[in-house]
Amino acid sequence: MKKVPLFKTLSLVIPVYNEEKRIKESLKKIVSYLNDVCAEYEIIIVDDGSSDKTQDVVKEMATDRFRIILVNENRGKGYAVKKGMLVARYEYVLFSDADLSTPIEELEKFSKHIENFDIIIGSRAMKDSNIEIHQPWFKEFLGRVGNKVIQFMLLPGIQDTQCGFKLFNKKSLAVFEKQTINRWGFDFEILWLAKKMGFRIKEIPVRWINDFGTKVSGFSHYINTFTELLKIRWNSITNKYNLQNNDRDTNI
Ligand code: UDP
Ligand code: MG
Numbered sequence: 001m002k003k004v005p006l007f008k009t010l011s012l013v014i015p016v017y018n019e020e021k022r023i024k025e026s027l028k029k030i031v032s033y034l035n036d037v038c039a040e041y042e043i044i045i046v047d048d049g050s051s052d053k054t055q056d057v058v059k060e061m062a063t064d065r066f067r068i069i070l071v072n073e074n075r076g077k078g079y080a081v082k083k084g085m086l087v088a089r090y091e092y093v094l095f096s097d098a099d100l101s102t103p104i105e106e107l108e109k110f111s112k113h114i115e116n117f118d119i120i121i122g123s124r125a126m127k128d129s130n131i132e133i134h135q136p137w138f139k140e141f142l143g144r145v146g147n148k149v150i151q152f153m154l155l156p157g158i159q160d161t162q163c164g165f166k167l168f169n170k171k172s173l174a175v176f177e178k179q180t181i182n183r184w185g186f187d188f189e190i191l192w193l194a195k196k197m198g199f200r201i202k203e204i205p206v207r208w209i210n211d212f213g214t215k216v217s218g219f220s221h222y223i224n225t226f227t228e229l230l231k232i233r234w235n236s237i238t239n240k241y242n243l244q245n246n247d248r249d250t251n252i
Pocket of ligand 1: 014015016017018019048074075076077080096097098099101164213214215216
């Protein structure tokens with residue numbers, strides 16, 4: 001007899017950019033796990049302008065539960081995630097990095113909070129986070145400093161805004177309609193919007209097994225991401241997000 005599913009329905013969005021080497025293994029693990037824990041699910045692959053064989057590998061793995069969205073040119077992870085989240089059909093929608101640095105099994109912990117929260121985010125920076133394989137020291141260091149700056153300027157109380165494993169219920173997907181940032185800064189933009197729009201956010205510690213095939217290379221990524229932080233503040237001052245008066249901050 002099949003056990004009670006963790007999720008009746010779930011959409012999983014995976015942004016992919018030149019992932020021909022990593023995506024096959026990940027999809028195998030994902031399909032096998034979701035078959036076990038979801039009554040109904042879909043996997044939305046958003047190909048962010050890959051120039052390698054990512055598309056062929058995905059097509060080879062695809063079942064009728066797959067949807068593939070193509071972006072013509074590389075626009076950034078934020079853009080790809082937004083595209084996927086806004087077409088997702090099911091009640092809960094997870095986005096995950098293609099390399100499964102946060103293993104898909106972490107979803108079970110998330111399922112325990114779906115009654116009380118709208119958005120549940122993985123964290124590598126909490127006491128109980130389990131970093132089995134660390135990022136290179138400079139990346140981890142810059143990540144830590146970056147998180148402090150993000151907390152100070154935008155999101156007090158959230159210890160890790162950047163983990164690529166976040167779950168949303170249907171109504172909280174409204175944040176993606178207001179998202180303006182296409183690259184790495186989109187995580188803190190959507191979380192900031194979520195707070196402003198009154199969604200309840202829960203940060204929970206996850207396992208992290210770093211995969212070294214990163215697309216974040218060079219210091220310029222960090223400078224660009226900092227510029228995105230400033231842009232959010234500016235957008236907020238100039239009311240670009242068009243948030244209503246009743247949009248309010250909530251506690252985490
Ligand atoms: N990604 C994307 N567009 C980009 C860069 C990355 O869709 O321009 C995707 C990538 O395929 C992966 C996720 O974003 O699924 C995170 O990328 P990566 O693992 O390189 O980031 P890191 O783990 O180093 O932060
Ligand atoms: Mg990664």
